[in-house]
Structures are given as C-alpha cells and as structure tokens.
Amino acid sequence: xxxxxxxxxxxxTALLAATFIDSFIIADKLDSIALxxxxxxxxxxxxxxxxxxxGGKFGILxxxxxxxxxxxxxxxxxxxxxxxxxxxxIFYGILFILLLGAVFSKDFxxxxxHMLRNFTQGMVGIGFIAAAYFYHQPPLAGIGIILIVLLFSxxxxxxxxxxxxxxxxxxxxxxxxxxxxxxxxxxFAISMTSxxxxxxxxxxxxxxxxxxSPKKIKFPFTIKTGGKLENLLFFTMCLLAFKLIKxx
Numbered sequence: 001x002x003x004x005x006x007x008x009x010x011x012x013t014a015l016l017a018a019t020f021i022d023s024f025i026i027a028d029k030l031d032s033i034a035l036x037x038x039x040x041x042x043x044x045x046x047x048x049x050x051x052x053x054x055g056g057k058f059g060i061l062x063x064x065x066x067x068x069x070x071x072x073x074x075x076x077x078x079x080x081x082x083x084x085x086x087x088x089x090i091f092y093g094i095l096f097i098l099l100l101g102a103v104f105s106k107d108f109x110x111x112x113x114h115m116l117r118n119f120t121q122g123m124v125g126i127g128f129i130a131a132a133y134f135y136h137q138p139p140l141a142g143i144g145i146i147l148i149v150l151l152f153s154x155x156x157x158x159x160x161x162x163x164x165x166x167x168x169x170x171x172x173x174x175x176x177x178x179x180x181x182x183x184x185x186x187x188f189a190i191s192m193t194s195x196x197x198x199x200x201x202x203x204x205x206x207x208x209x210x211x212x213s214p215k216k217i218k219f220p221f222t223i224k225t226g227g228k229l230e231n232l233l234f235f236t237m238c239l240l241a242f243k244l245i246k247x248x
Contacts, residue, residue, distance in 0.1 A: 001198045001225055003054070005234045006043060006046070006195045008233075008237035010194045010195060011237070011241040012240045013190055013191060014041075014187050015245065017186075017190050018034075018244070033184075037184045037191075038187060038191040041168075041191035042195050044192055045156075045160050045196060048158070049155050050114050058121040058124065059113055059116065060120055061116060062113065063106075063110050063113040064109070066109040066113055067106060067108075071102065074098050077098055078098050081095060081098065122147070124147055128140045128147065137178070138174075138178065142170075143171065156207060157210050158207075160206035160207060162208060163210065166189075168189065169186070172188045172189075202224075202225055203218065204216065
C-alpha cells in the first residue's frame with residue numbers, strides 16, 4: 001500500500017481504539033503529538049525500503065539530484081580530457097569511459113542514493129546509541145538499534161512481523177516510563193499493526209511470523225497497490241478519521 005493509505009488506515013484504527021481507551025486522550029481531547037505518533041507508527045514498517053515515505057527522509061540527496069551532479073562531473077572531466085589529453089594515447093579510452101558513465105548515469109544515481117540514504121540512517125542510529133550511552137538516556141538506544149537493524153532487513157520481513165510490533169511497543173513503553181510522559185505505546189502498536197494488516201491485502205503479503213518463519217502471508221482477497229480499490233480505501237479512511245477526530 002501507499003504511504004498515504006497507511007497513514008489514513010493507522011489514524012482511523014488508532015482513533016477508533018481511542019474512543020474506548022481513555023489513556024489515548026490528553027485533557028479529554030486528542031493532541032497533535034498523538035496524531036504524529038500514529039502517523040509515524042503507520043509508516044515505520046516501510047523503513048526497510050529506502051524509497052518509502054519515511055525511509056526517503058534519510059535521503060540527503062534524491063536520485064535525480066545525484067544524476068545531475070554526476071553529469072556535471074562527467075562534463076567537466078570531458079572538457080579537461082579534450083583540452084589537456086587530446087594528443088595522448090589514452091584520449092579515446094577516457095572519452096569512452098566518460099560516455100559509459102553518462103549512459104549508465106541513472107543506475108549510478110539510484111545506487112548512490114541508496115548508499116547515501118543507508119549511510120545516513122546508520123549514522124542517525126549510531127547517534128541515538130551514542131547519546132544513550134554518553135548522556136545516560138538508555139531508551140534512546142532502542143531507537144538506534146531499530147534504525148540499524150532495519151538496514152539489514154528484507155522488505156516486508158522483520159519490519160512487518162509480530163515480533164517487530166512487540167519490540168517497538170517495548171521501546172516506546174520504556175521511553176514513556178523513563179521520561180514520565182503520556183502513554184502512547186499501545187496507540188503506537190495499534191497504528192503499526194494496521195500497516196501490517198493493510199499489506200496483507202496486497203499480493204506480496206508479509207512475513208508475519210518472521211524470524212520464526214519466512215513464509216509470506218496474505219489474505220485470499222488482495223488489492224493492487226495504488227489501484228482504484230486502494231484509492232477508495234484511502235478516501236474512506238480519511239473520512240472516518242476526520243469524524244473520529246471531531247468526536248474526540
């Protein structure tokens with residue numbers, strides 16, 4: 001499913017639960033922090049995919065930016081080669097290499113983007129772990145570990161499993177207890193679970209019981225990602241979420 005559908009589904013599911021559980025409510029109304037928690041939780045499982053709505057936030061440069069920079073570098077090298085190496089025996093060899101670089105610039109940009117994005121996510125994860133150690137904030141280490149582990153996770157593997165939901169619930173719960181803040185842990189887990197259930201309606205399915213079983217599980221009835229049925233689901237969930245927010 002698309003990121004927007006996951007957010008709408010996560011908000012609706014968690015808000016529906018909020019109508020029955022008072023711990024989701026702050027001063028008898030839902031605040032922006034609670035909504036933000038639900039939205040992040042709804043997108044978090046796709047952090048194992050660099051092009052996802054949340055995963056893309058770690059991309060300092062987009063692929064098309066890298067491609068443009070790469071072509072500029074090749075152009076500069078081409079001019080340098082023509083001006084200074086025209087009479088040398090390696091002239092045509094270098095021009096051929098530069099031409100290949102231009103032909104495959106799109107592939108280079110895609111790989112460069114994923115490398116840079118993964119590096120950034122890894123550094124942010126290490127930063128959380130370092131902060132947890134040097135500033136004596138143990139719960140932050142959990143965030144760092146999640147960010148790093150997802151770099152090695154197959155798409156719709158660990159991040160789309162029951163184990164991942166429980167692990168994140170424990171981490172969020174520990175953060176809330178440590179900082180003595182409003183308890184959003186169950187809300188977070190419900191919104192994240194909605195993401196996994198939503199992807200079970202797609203043809204690819206999810207590894208629900210990973211790492212105990214790599215088998216992908218899906219519902220008998222599936223919908224196409226970005227198709228008409230998903231668009232209908234998105235608009236329906238948006239309407240329900242809006243009504244629930246007003247009710248709360």
